[in-house]
Amino acid sequence: MTYALPPLNALRAFEAAARHLSFKLAAHELHVTPAAVGQQVKALEARLGVQLFERLHKQLILTAAGQAYLPGVSEGFRHIAEATSQLKPSGTVLLQLGVHGSFDLRRLDLAEFRSAHADIGLRVLQPAGLHELVEGKVDLLIARGLSRHPGYRCDRLNEGSGLGDWLIAPEGTADCPEIVSFREWLRALPAENPLANRRPRLVGISGS
Structure with missing residues (x-):
């Protein structure tokens, strides 16, 4: 089965920005610039064909589509993190x-x-x-x-x-x-x- 997935970096940018409701705080977490987060989210919105955030003056708000999308994306990252943590590579x-x-x-x-x-x-x-x-x-x-x-x-x-x-x-x-x-x-x-x-x-x- 082939999964139709958006770029991982764009998903990470969206998920972090949605948790913080801030491109600036998401950028701090991901070690990139706020502009980079904004560009990744914009590219994701263009790819999906839906608007994920309302960009108001000094405020970021999830749209209905963004609210619906966030739980699945967060859950997916959680499963990946759990699967990774269960790996037991040899060595230190x-x-x-x-x-x-x-x-x-x-x-x-x-x-x-x-x-x-x-x-x-x-x-x-x-x-x-x-x-x-x-x-x-x-x-x-x-x-x-x-x-x-x-x-x-x-x-x-x-x-x-x-x-x-x-x-x-x-x-x-x-x-x-x-x-x-x-x-x-x-x-x-x-x-x-x-x-x-x-x-x-x-x-x-x-x-x-």
């Missing part, structure tokens, strides 16, 4: 961690993490920032700042308000097993350790 899963330049890596006990998670090949890029995360050079990032980034899950590593260290991962991959393992590792670092003031502890989530 590579996890690339970016860290800002002033962060002391000794806080993370990375040697112990690697020993406890032999199935995860952890590589560290330092210094690294949001630019490297957006470009896909790293899978998750420890960044310094206030950390409110649409399309990303942000977990604070230390208590308090204002500037701090955050673990940041794209929402689309934030629940991948290797990222979950690293997040749980940070949570499990013993607060009662004599070096506790040098250890990170996830204390909250900043969503977008």
Whole structure:
């Protein structure tokens, strides 16, 4: 059976824009420009012969056709993601961690993490920032700042308000097993350790 499918990039652009009701936020999630998202959606509408969005001043609204189309597209992506996650390739899963330049890596006990998670090949890029995360050079990032980034899950590593260290991962991959393992590792670092003031502890989530 041959499936009559629109281009995958156009479907991704539509699905992300429909979830966010924003070309800008969809572009941030997909690591492209808002203009690129708009062009992909426009091309999809032309291919399908229907209008998917009402483009109002500073507002994006799904048409009836868009509302009807979205659940099936989202479900299709979910099935693809689930099928992909069930694959068990041989060898080690590579996890690339970016860290800002002033962060002391000794806080993370990375040697112990690697020993406890032999199935995860952890590589560290330092210094690294949001630019490297957006470009896909790293899978998750420890960044310094206030950390409110649409399309990303942000977990604070230390208590308090204002500037701090955050673990940041794209929402689309934030629940991948290797990222979950690293997040749980940070949570499990013993607060009662004599070096506790040098250890990170996830204390909250900043969503977008």
